[in-house]
Amino acid sequence: MSEKTxxxxxxxxxxxxxxxxxFRGLLREQYKRAEALKRGTAARKEGGNIRIGFIDxxxxxxxxxxxxxxxxxxxxKDEAGRVEMTDIEGLTIENRLRQGVSVPAETLEQIRTCDxxxxxxxxxxxxxxxxxxxxxxxxxxxxxxNVRPVRVKEKGIDWTxxxxxxxxxxxxxxSGAEIPGVLAVxxxxxxxxxxxxxxxxALDFAAANGKTNVCIVTKANILKKTDGKFSAICHEVAKxxxxxxxxxxxxxIMCANLLNEEIRDRFQVFVLPNLYGDIITDExxxxxxxxxxxxxxxxxxxxxxxxxxxxxxxxxIAEGLGEYASxxxxxxxxxxxxxxxxxxxxxxxxxxALDRAAEQVVCDGTRKGRRASEFGDAVLAALSEK
Ligand code: IPM
Ligand code: MG
Numbered sequence: 001m002s003e004k005t006x007x008x009x010x011x012x013x014x015x016x017x018x019x020x021x022x023f024r025g026l027l028r029e030q031y032k033r034a035e036a037l038k039r040g041t042a043a044r045k046e047g048g049n050i051r052i053g054f055i056d057x058x059x060x061x062x063x064x065x066x067x068x069x070x071x072x073x074x075x076x077k078d079e080a081g082r083v084e085m086t087d088i089e090g091l092t093i094e095n096r097l098r099q100g101v102s103v104p105a106e107t108l109e110q111i112r113t114c115d116x117x118x119x120x121x122x123x124x125x126x127x128x129x130x131x132x133x134x135x136x137x138x139x140x141x142x143x144x145x146n147v148r149p150v151r152v153k154e155k156g157i158d159w160t161x162x163x164x165x166x167x168x169x170x171x172x173x174x175s176g177a178e179i180p181g182v183l184a185v186x187x188x189x190x191x192x193x194x195x196x197x198x199x200x201x202a203l204d205f206a207a208a209n210g211k212t213n214v215c216i217v218t219k220a221n222i223l224k225k226t227d228g229k230f231s232a233i234c235h236e237v238a239k240x241x242x243x244x245x246x247x248x249x250x251x252x253i254m255c256a257n258l259l260n261e262e263i264r265d266r267f268q269v270f271v272l273p274n275l276y277g278d279i280i281t282d283e284x285x286x287x288x289x290x291x292x293x294x295x296x297x298x299x300x301x302x303x304x305x306x307x308x309x310x311x312x313x314x315x316x317i318a319e320g321l322g323e324y325a326s327x328x329x330x331x332x333x334x335x336x337x338x339x340x341x342x343x344x345x346x347x348x349x350x351x352x353a354l355d356r357a358a359e360q361v362v363c364d365g366t367r368k369g370r371r372a373s374e375f376g377d378a379v380l381a382a383l384s385e386k
Contacts, residue, residue: 012179012182015179016179019177019179019185022175022177023177023187026172026175026187030171030172030189030191033191034191034192034193034194037191037193037194037197038192038193041142041300041301041302042142042301042302043301043302044115044301044302045115045302049081049082049083049084050082050083050084050115050116050341051083051084051085051086051113051114051115051116052072052083052084052085052086052114052115052116052117052118052337052341053086053087053088053110053111053113053114053116053117053118054068054069054085054086054087054088054117054118055088055091055111055117055118055119055120055122056087056089056091056092056120057091057092057119057120057121057122057123057312058092058093058120058121058122058123058312058314059121059123059311059312059313059314059316059317059322060120060121060312060313060316060317060322060325061120061121061122061312062120063322063323063325063327063372064120064308064325064326064327064329064330064372065118065120065330066372066373066376067327067330067331067372067373067375067376067379068118068327068330068331068333068334069085070376070380071331071334071350071376071379071380071383072085072118072334072337072338073085074380074383075338075343075346075349075350075383076343076346079343083341086113086114088107088110088111088114088117089107090104090106090107090110091103091104091107091119091122091133093122093123093125095107096130096133097125097130100130101130102130102131102132102133102135102136103133103136103137103140108137108140111137111141112141112303114303115303115304115341116303116304116305116306116337116340116341117303117304117305117306118305118306118307118330118333118334118337119137119305119306119307120307120308120312120330121307121308121310121311121312121313122134122312123311123312123314129174130174131173131174134307135170135173135174137298137305138165138166138170138298138305139166139171141298141300141302141303141305142166142300142301142302142303143165143166143298143299143300143303143304143305144164144165144166144167144194144197144198144201144299144300145162145163145164145165145197145198145201145297145298145299145300146161146162146163146164146165146277146281146296146297146298146299147160147161147162147163147201147205147296147297147299147336148160148161148163148277148281148284148285148294148295148296148297148309149161149294149295149336150281150284150285150287150288150294151288152287152288152289155261155265156265157264157265157287157288158268159267159268159269159270159284160205160209160268160269160270161269161270161272161277161280161281161284162198162201162202162205162269162270162271162272162277163198163272163273163274163276163277163278163281164194164195164198164230164271164272164273164274164277165198165274165277165298166194166274167189167190167191167194167195167273167274168188168189168190168226168273168274168275169186169188169273169274169275170274170275171187171188171189171274172186172187172188172189173186175187188223188226189226190225190226190227190229190230190273192229192233195229195230195233195234196233196236196237198271199233199234199236199237199238199271200237201299202214202234202269202270202271203237203238203240203241203244205269206241206244206268206269207241207243207244211244211268211269212243212244212245212268213244213245213246213247213266213267213268213269214234214238214244214245214246214247214268214269214270214271215246215247215248215249215254215267215268215269215270215271216230216231216234216235216238216246216247216248216249216271216272217249217250217251217254217270217271217272217276217280218230218231218248218250218251218272218273218276219250219251219252219276220248220250221250226273227273230273231248234246234271235248251272251276251279251280254270254280255279255280255283258280258283258284258287259287281294281296281309282309285309289358291308291309291310291329292308292310292325292326292328292329292363293326293328293329293332293358294308294309294329294332295307295308295309295329295330295331295332295333295334295335295336296308296309296329296333296336297333297336297337297340299340304337304340306333306334306336306337306340307330307333308329308330308332308333309329310329313325313365316365321365321366321367323371323372323373324363324364324365324366324367324369324370324371324372325363325365325372326363326364326365326372326375327363327372327375327376328354328357328358328363328375331350331354331379332351332354334350335347335350335351335354338350349383350379350383352382353379353380353382353383354379354382356378356379356382357375357378357379357382360378361374361375361378363375
């Protein structure tokens with residue numbers, strides 16, 4: 001063997017050793033997390049005021065959040081004794097890059113003083129090792145259930161997606177390993193308890209809302225361990241719910257099914273691992289009219305965070321079109337927030353007002369479209385009309 005080959009082999013072995021050690025550490029961490037989940041998680045605060053935190057985010061975030069604040073302040077103006085609202089600054093890409101962390105410690109501390117959050121989109125640096133602020137917040141606040149409703153009345157579509165929000169491909173997405181120039185690996189983690197709790201969330205929702213079927217969507221034919229477990233545990237949980245059937249689908253065919261007009265109105269509730277949930281909910285939102293039209297709720301047992309499905313749209317800002325962004329998605333999220341904190345009627349009123357406003361005012365992100373503030377005005381006008 002030449003000297004060069006020998007030294008390459010030695011370096012490769014060293015690297016494999018390093019990665020194995022790295023993997024051992026990750027496994028230990030995830031094992032601890034999984035065991036902790038079995039012992040249960042923090043419960044929702046009892047009594048006292050409900051504290052809502054507003055986080056602007058990046059790009060078009062401040063524009064759409066301005067409209068959301070306006071609308072929520074109006075809807076909650078008589079609730080001063082029960083609901084508090086506060087602004088949380090510091091979750092900007094500039095501050096995060098300056099501090100070199102995805103969520104600065106003092107910002108997280110402020111966030112933890114709140115019960116629920118309404119959050120504008122935050123930018124995620126591509127590459128590097130900085131985790132997305134969304135992913136960090138979902139993990140730190142243990143927001144395990146990502147609920148994304150999609151409705152198109154005239155087409156008979158009424159879907160609710162339950163995306164597992166703290167595990168799967170996202171849990172260690174910034175902790176992969178690489179042998180440069182040769183290969184890279186990432187890790188996907190599925191825990192028993194993590195799956196059980198998202199399955200329960202989906203089935204509880206189904207039971208409470210008169211749904212009769214839940215679709216379990218995986219790729220268990222390929223990812224046999226993680227997705228195999230996900231599917232098996234979802235079925236196990238579903239057995240506890242008489243009158244609700246559970247069907248397995250693979251994610252690829254389900255993506256096609258959502259476009260199949262002959263069958264898609266039969267689907268009701270979906271439960272899926274993190275990454276598939278991420279992808280298919282963008283597709284579903286597009287069927288509803290675009291990612292700008294869908295709201296998203298990240299629910300845990302202690303905290304909940306509501307946000308738009310779309311990102312921070314840096315292109316709109318670069319082109320000076322920020323004011324033409326649509327606040328519809330964040331306002332749909334605000335409606336989910338209201339319902340979550342017990343204001344079902346206000347939530348329904350906001351949803352109805354949004355349906356009206358969306359017919360009258362179209363913000364398409366161009367100068368030909370209308371401004372975010374005009375959309376906000378239309379929502380407020382619709383609210384005051386009823
Ligand atoms: C979403 C977003 C996030 C995700 C990004 C911004 C990290 O796409 O909420 O769907 O991938 O979960
Ligand atoms: Mg997404």
